[in-house]
Amino acid sequence: MKMKKFRRKEIKKPKKILPPMHELGVEDIICYADTDLFNCLQANIEKTRGLLNNTDDIAIRYFDISTSPVLKGAIIYIKDLVDTDIIQTSILTPLTLGLLKLPMEERCNLFYDIDLLINGVLVNADINTLKNSPLIVEALLAGNSILLFNGHPLAVSVNTLTEAERKYADPKTEKVIKGPQQGFVENIDVNISILRKKLKSQHFVVKDHVIGRESKSKISIIYLSSIADQGNVDELFQRLADIDIDGFVSSQYIEELVTDEPTKIFSTIFSTERPDRVEAMLLEGRIAILCDGSPFCLVVPSIITDFFISSESYYTSYYLANFNRLLSYFGALVVMFLPATYVAVTTFHQEVLPTKLALTIAGTRAGVPFPAFIEALIMEIAFEALREAGTLLPTHIGQTISIVGALIIGQAAVEAGLVSPAVVIIVATTAIFSFTIPYSNFSNGLRLTRFFNMTLASILGIYGIITAALLIALNLISMRSFGVPFMIPFAPFSLQEMKDWVLRFPQWAITKRSQHITKRNLIRKSNQLKPKPPQS
Amino acid sequence: MKRKMMLLLVLFLSIPLTTSCWSRREIENIGFVLGIGISKTEAGLYKISLQFANPSTLLSEGSETRKQYSIIESEGLTIFDAFRNTTLIAGRRPYFAHVSAIVIDESIAKEGISKVTGFLVQDMEVRLEPYIFISKLPPNEILDTPNILGAIPSNILETQADNNKSNSKVYVADLKETLEIINNPASNYVTTLVAKVPPPSPNELSMFKLSSIAIFDKDLLVGYLNYEEGQAYNLITNKFKNSLIVYEYYLKNEPLTIEVSKASSKITPRFIDDKISFDIEVDVEGNIAERIPHLGVDQELQVIKVQEQMNKVIEDKLNKAIASAQREYKVDYFNLSGNFFRKYPEEFKEFQDNWNEVFSDCEVNVKVNSTVIHSALNTNKGRI
Numbered sequence: 001m002k003m004k005k006f007r008r009k010e011i012k013k014p015k016k017i018l019p020p021m022h023e024l025g026v027e028d029i030i031c032y033a034d035t036d037l038f039n040c041l042q043a044n045i046e047k048t049r050g051l052l053n054n055t056d057d058i059a060i061r062y063f064d065i066s067t068s069p070v071l072k073g074a075i076i077y078i079k080d081l082v083d084t085d086i087i088q089t090s091i092l093t094p095l096t097l098g099l100l101k102l103p104m105e106e107r108c109n110l111f112y113d114i115d116l117l118i119n120g121v122l123v124n125a126d127i128n129t130l131k132n133s134p135l136i137v138e139a140l141l142a143g144n145s146i147l148l149f150n151g152h153p154l155a156v157s158v159n160t161l162t163e164a165e166r167k168y169a170d171p172k173t174e175k176v177i178k179g180p181q182q183g184f185v186e187n188i189d190v191n192i193s194i195l196r197k198k199l200k201s202q203h204f205v206v207k208d209h210v211i212g213r214e215s216k217s218k219i220s221i222i223y224l225s226s227i228a229d230q231g232n233v234d235e236l237f238q239r240l241a242d243i244d245i246d247g248f249v250s251s252q253y254i255e256e257l258v259t260d261e262p263t264k265i266f267s268t269i270f271s272t273e274r275p276d277r278v279e280a281m282l283l284e285g286r287i288a289i290l291c292d293g294s295p296f297c298l299v300v301p302s303i304i305t306d307f308f309i310s311s312e313s314y315y316t317s318y319y320l321a322n323f324n325r326l327l328s329y330f331g332a333l334v335v336m337f338l339p340a341t342y343v344a345v346t347t348f349h350q351e352v353l354p355t356k357l358a359l360t361i362a363g364t365r366a367g368v369p370f371p372a373f374i375e376a377l378i379m380e381i382a383f384e385a386l387r388e389a390g391t392l393l394p395t396h397i398g399q400t401i402s403i404v405g406a407l408i409i410g411q412a413a414v415e416a417g418l419v420s421p422a423v424v425i426i427v428a429t430t431a432i433f434s435f436t437i438p439y440s441n442f443s444n445g446l447r448l449t450r451f452f453n454m455t456l457a458s459i460l461g462i463y464g465i466i467t468a469a470l471l472i473a474l475n476l477i478s479m480r481s482f483g484v485p486f487m488i489p490f491a492p493f494s495l496q497e498m499k500d501w502v503l504r505f506p507q508w509a510i511t512k513r514s515q516h517i518t519k520r521n522l523i524r525k526s527n528q529l530k531p532k533p534p535q536s
Numbered sequence: 537m538k539r540k541m542m543l544l545l546v547l548f549l550s551i552p553l554t555t556s557c558w559s560r561r562e563i564e565n566i567g568f569v570l571g572i573g574i575s576k577t578e579a580g581l582y583k584i585s586l587q588f589a590n591p592s593t594l595l596s597e598g599s600e601t602r603k604q605y606s607i608i609e610s611e612g613l614t615i616f617d618a619f620r621n622t623t624l625i626a627g628r629r630p631y632f633a634h635v636s637a638i639v640i641d642e643s644i645a646k647e648g649i650s651k652v653t654g655f656l657v658q659d660m661e662v663r664l665e666p667y668i669f670i671s672k673l674p675p676n677e678i679l680d681t682p683n684i685l686g687a688i689p690s691n692i693l694e695t696q697a698d699n700n701k702s703n704s705k706v707y708v709a710d711l712k713e714t715l716e717i718i719n720n721p722a723s724n725y726v727t728t729l730v731a732k733v734p735p736p737s738p739n740e741l742s743m744f745k746l747s748s749i750a751i752f753d754k755d756l757l758v759g760y761l762n763y764e765e766g767q768a769y770n771l772i773t774n775k776f777k778n779s780l781i782v783y784e785y786y787l788k789n790e791p792l793t794i795e796v797s798k799a800s801s802k803i804t805p806r807f808i809d810d811k812i813s814f815d816i817e818v819d820v821e822g823n824i825a826e827r828i829p830h831l832g833v834d835q836e837l838q839v840i841k842v843q844e845q846m847n848k849v850i851e852d853k854l855n856k857a858i859a860s861a862q863r864e865y866k867v868d869y870f871n872l873s874g875n876f877f878r879k880y881p882e883e884f885k886e887f888q889d890n891w892n893e894v895f896s897d898c899e900v901n902v903k904v905n906s907t908v909i910h911s912a913l914n915t916n917k918g919r920i
Contacts, residue, residue, distance in 0.1 A: 346562065346563040347560045347561065347562055347563070348559060348560060348561075350561075350563050350566060350631065350633060350634075351633030351634070351661070351663070355568070355570070355634040355636065355691075358563065358568060358634060359568060359589050359591045359594050359634075360591070360594070361563055362563045362564050362566070362568065362591035362592075363591035363592045363593075363594050365562070365563055365564040366564045366591060366592040367564075367592075368564070371560075371562055372562060372563070458560075461559075
């Protein structure tokens with residue numbers, strides 16, 4: 001597989017967008033000593049947008065304030081954080097319709113006395129006059145609306161934060177015990193606002209993209225412009241621009257259309273429905289893709305360890321978290337190779353078993369009519385059928401499936417002597433371990449490989465297992481996700497990155513970002529974080 | 537291109553399908569041999585007794601002891617011939633990877649053990665871990681000794697051999713060591729004699745006893761050592777693990793039991809003026825495990841005295857064993873030849889062929905350093 005090269009030449013530095021002078025409406029833009037705002041409305045708006053990296057979820061509403069003469073004004077707000085009803089009632093209505101009721105002299109006064117306008121007309125409990133653009137950005141990100149007036153180097157922040165928490169879904173596929181029970185929903189705007197509230201950074205950039213000839217579905221690309229690799233962002237835009245389909249139903253469509261490895265059994269794009277997980281990955285310099293209509297957020301570039309990290313591990317002590325991580329990796333090996341090992345050992349390599357175990361297995365297999373491979377295959381397929389039936393059926397009928405499975409397959413088949421108890425144990429162990437891998441879209445691939453492994457093991461014994469292991473390893477190592485080797489930090493080996501990805505070191509020990517994901521802003525924390533007793 | 541790919545695919549598919557898993561055998565169809573007995577018939581044929589495990593009865597609880605294994609005998613001109621002939625009798629193909637004990641009849645041992653071990657190394661299934669026992673009884677009788685523990689006799693033999701590390705009175709050689717020594721022209725083989733002791737009570741079953749060390753001149757059985765000599769053998773050859781040394785504490789005539797926890801020997805061969813001599817230095821570390829002091833006597837124990845006395849006791853033991861090896865058996869079963877060879881490889885060639893005679897004449901000096909670490913007794917020095 002060739003590594004797709006980034007189109008580095010196409011990366012352009014974002015230009016400072018200032019409109020041509022003739023559009024300003026004022027002859028000269030004046031710079032002031034006590035503020036970095038201008039006296040020009042448009043210049044102030046562009047400055048603010050520039051500070052927010054031209055993100056797409058910012059809304060600007062121009063309107064005329066009904067003073068005499070008319071004063072040009074604008075409201076800036078972040079779409080998903082504010083309640084537009086408040087904007088209408090507390091800003092727009094008083095400044096436009098409300099002023100019309102006043103006599104002409106007062107409207108003249110208001111044009112010249114901006115303080116009177118702010119204090120006398122606006123109807124809101126929380127109004128601040130700001131004279132500094134960083135303060136404006138801060139206020140915007142906190143859910144305020146910013147009111148700007150043409151000819152005045154000041155801004156007014158009006159508290160328009162939406163009070164009602166939107167309804168969040170429970171994350172259905174990624175449960176945690178101690179962490180937040182908040183998941184993405186089908187509405188993309190809600191999803192962006194969830195993330196926006198988690199990361200109140202001016203570098204948080206939302207870029208919208210519309211895909212689908214017929215569906216015209218909205219896709220939002222979210223990244224932190226201070227951390228994410230611009231090359232990756234450009235590459236993603238390019239790949240999305242190349243998509244030409246009639247419509248898409250799920251985020252899986254996008255995943256299959258932008259992935260580096262379209263033919264591999266393992267997925268190279270991570271998807272999650274947990275906002276806290278996306279937040280953590282954005283902070284690592286990754287790029288999130290939200291699709292309208294899908295409660296799953298795709299994250300690129302992703303690597304193998306992402307699929308083994310459960311959000312739970314960041315809500316428990318790191319000893320337990322490490323243990324669980326290692327259990328997941330062990331589980332992956334068990335899922336792939338345990339049935340295959342059973343087949344190989346009982347049909348070819350009886351000498352590797354301890355004597356007592358060999359005798360026990362031989363005793364339980366006495367009278368079983370099938371060879372070990374057929375026996376294991378039947379049971380594995382039966383389990384997969386049970387699993388699939390359990391997910392497809394409605395919950396209350398799904399329970400009957402487990403009873404039928406446990407009784408008929410577990411009990412009756414063993415008692416009738418059709419399968420040996422040993423193989424039931426093997427299948428059950430494999431099933432349990434397959435659920436220790438937190439993300440099913442990776443473990444599904446692993447689960448499928450075990451049939452291949454079992455077949456090779458039944459033909460070639462342990463040699464066959466090694467062959468299968470090599471093929472799987474080669475497959476994994478050859479994969480890339482947006483140019484990042486998929487098997488990081490195993491291959492290329494990186495001890496530093498294992499600290500957070502394979503194990504979970506305490507938070508004070510992880511101070512750097514991976515240089516494989518992003519090239520810049522690698523230091524993420526102070527390295528003096530380890531708590532110490534006070535010096536006496 | 538597509539045609540070629542298809543051809544390749546057909547090839548790859550046919551490889552696994554046409555070989556039809558040629559070496560495949562299901563685990564339930566093989567006969568697990570746990571013990572092998574080798575003896576000779578009166579007609580001069582080799583007789584093999586194979587102890588098969590019976591896996592299905594092993595699982596069901598409360599099954600009769602007798603049914604856990606079955607013994608199959610067959611005869612043949614050679615060992616391998618006899619092994620092959622078992623397939624005429626056995627229902628299952630014998631599988632030798634799990635053999636844990638090999639019992640060899642004394643009569644074969646007297647003729648030379650190397651005649652029967654050839655097959656065991658040439659067959660690829662046998663591991664090198666089974667223990668070798670010599671038996672005066674016919675091996676099938678040893679292998680068919682049911683026991684109250686309900687385990688297969690071969691496994692009991694294996695467990696007993698492992699347990700002997702806490703006694704160090706006998707030494708059981710495994711197959712690997714056996715093959716190494718037998719194929720070395722200057723070494724003498726040593727392993728253990730297994731005997732059957734009558735049941736201690738009428739309701740009991742008879743049991744195994746590892747009764748003495750069997751010593752060999754090269755691979756010919758020449759005699760048996762008692763437990764005293766057995767301890768000396770283990771001490772000199774550095775195989776001493778953990779054992780008891782009992783003697784009377786001379787100051788007060790009270791019996792004293794020292795539990796040796798650590799022992800090591802250092803053998804220094806010397807070759808001066810065409811005379812061979814050996815200095816054997818043994819370091820023993822132990823603690824007082826049992827002491828029966830007299831009432832009313834001073835309870836204090838003088839550790840230095842205990843150590844000095846222990847040196848003497850062990851030295852006596854070693855000297856006696858060496859003397860009997862030199863005079864009685866005229867066999868270097870300590871394999872001091874190896875130490876000599878490592879220091880004087882060139883000179884050794886001269887003595888290689890008649891090393892046992894050379895050994896009988898050479899001088900062996902023994903020195904023991906014992907250390908008694910602690911009394912391991914309560915403050916009342918053994919009194920309750």
